[in-house]
Amino acid sequence: TGEVGLVVKDTRGASAVAKVTLDVLPTNPPSITITGPVEGRRYYTDVPLLFTAQVSDPESDPEALSVRWESDVQGELAIDAPSPSGNIEGEVYLSEANHIITVRAEDPQGNTDTDSIFLEVGGPNSPPTCTFDAPEVDTVVESGEVVLLEGTVDDADVGPEGLAVAFTSSIDGELGTATPNSDGSVLLGADDLSTGTHTLSLVATDDAGTTCTASSAVRIAEPPFVRIDSPSPAEEFNDGDTINFAGTATDNEDPNDTLTVSWTSSLDGEFNTSPPDSSGNVAASQLLSVGDHEVRLVVTDSDGMQRSSLTTVKVLPCEYFYDGDGDGFGDPTTGLPTCEPPVGYVLDGTDCDDSDRDAYPGADEYCDGHDDDCDGTTDEYDAIDATQWWTDADGDGFGDPATVQTACTQPSGAISVGNDCDDSDRDINPGAEEVCGDGVDDDCDGADLPCILNIPLATTDVQLIGESAQDEVGTAVAAVGDLNGDGLDDVLVGAPYDDIDAIDAGTAYMVFGGLTGSLDLSGADARLIGESSSDNAGLSVAGAGDVNNDGYNDVLVGAWYDDATATDAGVAYLLLGPFSGDIDLGDSDYLLTGDNAEDYAGAGLAMVGDWDGDGHSDLAIGAYEEDTGDTNAGMTYLISGASIASGTLSSVSFATFSGERSDDQAGRSVSAAGDVDGDGQPDLLIAAPPEDTGGNASGSVYLVLGPTTGGDIDLRYAEAQLYGEGDNHFAGRQTAGPGDLDGDGYDDIVIGADGEDSVDSGNGAVYLWRGPVPSGTRSLSGADTKFVGQSGLDYIGRSVSSGGDINNDGFTDLVMGGTGDDYGDIDAGGGFVVLGPFSSGTLSKNDFYARLYAESTDDKAGYSIAGDFDFNGDGWDDVLVGVPGDDAGGTNAGAAYITFGATSW
Structure with a gap:
């Protein structure tokens, strides 16, 4: 607010002043909203899209506003300017792509407003x-x-x-x-x-x-009309009387005299077919047999439509029989010629025992030594209480189902059990024990049980034993490539509850390739030691590739509960190879820390290839309770290998992927997906195991296609969301990209869901989805192959990895963990090997090739697993199984076991 004054002076110096007070207010921006087309529908390149919007401005008419429409794919779109009422509409053809459409309104003062929508445009429309x-x-x-x-x-x-x-x-x-x-x-x-x-x-x-x-x-x-007019229902006639029948048969479409007529008796059958006259009158005369007759007149027109009319007549006999037992059947020796029978006489004289009211023609036969149904035979095969018997040719106590016979007494050589599937072999029957792999259905259950190769972990080639009780070595394991340049692949094993520097500070152990036999991990080639109490370093470990391109591979160690930034913000440590000896993780080459309390950064760790095209491997770090998308929605950070530096993840990342909803925990697990869509660029899997699309905690895995232009990306815009099939399946507990399993030029993905329950609660499953993965939100029920646990609480899918080529047959194999498997003992757990190539459909543990099993209760073998590495340099890929509950080094000291690949697999 201010005053503006005008001063006027004359030539003598006299003056006058006029003033005005002005309120100068800021202008308000315009407002624009896209009203069409709607998101979530499919659109086509050959069908124009009608774009509509509503625009307004407090100070300017809509026609004075500048409105510009743009597609991130096609650039500016030609759409008409606003109408005086602020309506905007125009039709535009869009190219085949996923478009982000943005409209921008600007008023004459330069104030702006924008609105955006996301549209999926497919190719030309195919007609139905x-x-x-x-x-x-x-x-x-x-x-x-x-x-x-x-x-x-x-x-x-x-x-x-x-x-x-x-x-x-x-x-x-x-x-x-x-x-x-x-x-x-x-x-x-x-x-x-x-x-x-x-x-x-x-x-x-x-x-x-x-x-x-x-x-x-x-x-x-319309069907024909029919009615029997006479005789009246239940009218009585004597045997030998001619009965005159009359009726009416008409049709609205056919001439009456062309209708087909049939008179039938329930006792004597058809007796007349004379057609009606032109007026529809129909008649028949007939002698009927003695008894109660239902007489039916059926009329059929030229379309085959029928109608019928029913009446009853009674023809009285001239002979009755005395029924002494009151069962409705008389004694055949008591015939009385009359058409007016005395009390106690009946028409039917076929009773075989007129002193027994339970014996008569048609009665039920019983195994009682009496001819109950008057058929002349006593206790025959069709007796109500007769028993089924089967011939037992091989004497194993089970009869041949094809030899069934019914009798009141046991036939010679027959028994009362008849479900033998091979009555020529006494060792084959429903009570026999199935012998796996013999090509014979020993127990008659319809299938031969295939043999799974069972290998106790204690006998494997390398045993890495925890230093102290409660260390829980094997909570996480990783094959990390060659860190020391000796040509052999090395492994990294996490012990998150190790106390070397502080209680539960945690340690990750590096073991170089070439070792055989047992090793106490106090003698590991390197010990990467947690900084502070309850950091739990080693809850996650991963290979990082060669981030700095020096010819030596590097590693990542996650400490989810590290407090350097804030309480439980978490940290991921990057250590550049080569290294050896004891190393405090605080001295790592790079410390990548969570931004906020309880972000739990470092839970998901992965080397994901070169996303930004700078020639260096890039890293993905998950912080599964980060809150940008929503409370505990989770966040995954992409970090460039060429420009990596220590700092908070938000400050050192070039792209982020935020979870969709509260408590999704996106980033709990992350992994490189390979090149799923065949465009030559690396892709990424981000898991949210508690996500609810398929049911409460069904879990989801998001496929993100590379490369990315950076910035924060909401995972709802991921290329695909693959969700669990039911409640508490926890799909995405672990994921992996095993490469191109079927040689079609597209890499494939595997997803663990250890709570899947198609067999029994918690049997668990691993899903194989072959690339290219279709876009959109899809149930894992659409996966190409599903590997399921055989029993409840097996928890197959707690861990999963590519197995490389374990048996050197030219096909990639898979390895997966089931912590609840009871083969060695209750919840001893195991690691499972499935040899490629893989058929489609559902496969159970009976279809797996090998079980690497622990032998003590609650060992939880398979809590972590890794493959696709050659530890001993023999050219065959090996398998690493984590067993956090192993007691060889002390109660729950934990262990990790390496089994070498070989021709025997």
């Missing part, structure tokens, strides 16, 4: 296809009946379930809509169709408005 399957052309249907309309639809873009389907009639108009099933079938019941010939049509419309139509012709017709 449809067929009309039923009813067939020229089908005739009776008026009033429900007509089932059936068809098949499909669409190459959205599949059958993405189509809108409607049925119409040329007479009755629209009949209704139907939702296609996954196989494309559609079904609609149409009732109350008008009489006449209908052209029935199926119309399918895709998401772009393209349609297909299929038709059939159906005639709706």
Whole structure:
């Protein structure tokens, strides 16, 4: 607020002043909102997209605003300027790509506002296809009946379930809509169709408005009318009387005298087929046998439609029989010629025992030594309480199912158990023990049990034993390549509860290749020692490749609970090879620390290839309870190998990936995915095991395609989200990129879900998804191969890794851990080897090749696992299994075991 004054002076120096007070206010920015198209739908290159928005400004008319539309793929889009009411709309064709569309509004004072949407644009739209399957052309249907309309639809873009389907009639108009099933079938019941010939049509419309139509012709017709007029129901006649029947048979479409007529008796069968006269009168005369007759008149028109009318007549006999036991059947020796029987006489004189009311023709036969059903045979095979018997030719106590017979008494050589699958071999029966791998179904369960090679870890080639009780060596293990330049691969083993420098400070042990036999890890080639109490260094370990390109591989060690930045902020230590001896992790070459309290940085560790194209390996570090996306949503940081420096992860990273929702814990596990989409660039897997898309804590794994331009990326924009199949599956407990397993030019991925429960609670599973992985949000039920635990609480998938080529057959193998496997003892656990190539479908532990098992309760072998390394330089890849509960060095001192690859695998 201020004053503006005007001073006027005349030639004599006199003056006058005029003042005005002005309030000068800042201008407000415009506001713009995109109202169409909507996100989450599929769009096509050959169908224009209608872009709409609403813009306004407190000080300016919408027409005075400058509005610019841009695609991050196509650049500026030509869309009309705002209308006087602020409406904006215009159609634009977009190229095949994922587009981020941004609209920017600017007022005359330079104030701006923007809005953005994300659109997925596929190739040209493929029109839907449809067929009309039923009813067939020229089908005739009776008026009033429900007509089932059936068809098949499909669409190459959205599949059958993405189509809108409607049925119409040329007479009755629209009949209704139907939702296609996954196989494309559609079904609609149409009732109350008008009489006449209908052209029935199926119309399918895709998401772009393209349609297909299929038709059939159906005639709706009226059935004939029929009625028996005489005799009256239940009218009685004497044996030998001619009975005159009369009725009415008419049709609205056929001449009455062309109708087909049939008179039938329930006792004597058909007895007349004379057609009606032109007025619809129909008649028949007939002698019927003695008894109670149901007489039916059936009339059929030219369309095959029938109607019937029913009446009853009684023809009285001239002979009755005395029924002494009251069972409805008389003594055949007591016949009385009369048509008016005395009390106690009945028409049927076929009783075989008129003193027993339970014995008569048609009675149930029992194994009681009596002819109950009057068929002349006592205790025959069809007796109600007869027993089934089977011949036991091999004498093993189980009979041949093909030899079943029923009898009241046991036949010679027969027994009462009949489920033998081979009655020529007494060693094969349901009670026998299955012998694996013999090609014989020994226990008759329908399959021969394949043999899994069981190897006790205590007998493997290298045993790395924890120094002290409660160290829990093997909580994490990694094959880290050649750190000391001797040509042999080396391994890194985490002991997060080791107390060398402080209680639970933790240690990671480096062991150089070439060792055989047992080693107390106090004699490891290098000990990487945690800085402070309860840091738990070694909860995660990983190879870092050769970050500084000096010809020696480097390593990463995670201490999730390190407090250097803030309480439990966590840290990832990077140590450049070569090195040896005792090293305080505080003296590491680089310290990459979490930003905030309880970020738990260093949980996920991976070398992920060269994402920024500078010729150096880059690193991915997970901080699974970082809060940028939401509380405990998690964050994964990408760090350039060429420009790496110590500092907080936010300050040294060139890209970040934030979790979608609260408590997703994205970054709990990270791994290099290889090149999944075949574009020559490395890709990344980020796991969020407690994520809830597929159910409570079903878990999800996000596939991020490289390279990235940097900045913070919400994981909802990842190329693919692969979620667990049910509650508490914890998909993503560990992930791996084993390379191109099937040689199709695309790398493949594996995902562990140790809570999967398709067999029993906690049997666990590992999913193999072959590249290229389809984009979008998808259930792991769509994986190419699923490896499942055989029993509840096996927890297969707690760890997973490429196995390299263990048996040197030219195919990549997989290794996976199951901490709850009970082969060696309760929860002793084991590491499992599955040899490639891998078939599709579901495979169980019976399909695995080898089990590397621990032998004591709660050893939890397989808590961690690593493969694809050659420790002894023999050209065969080896397997490293972590056993944190192993007691060889003291209670829960832990151990890690290396098994060399060989031809015997």
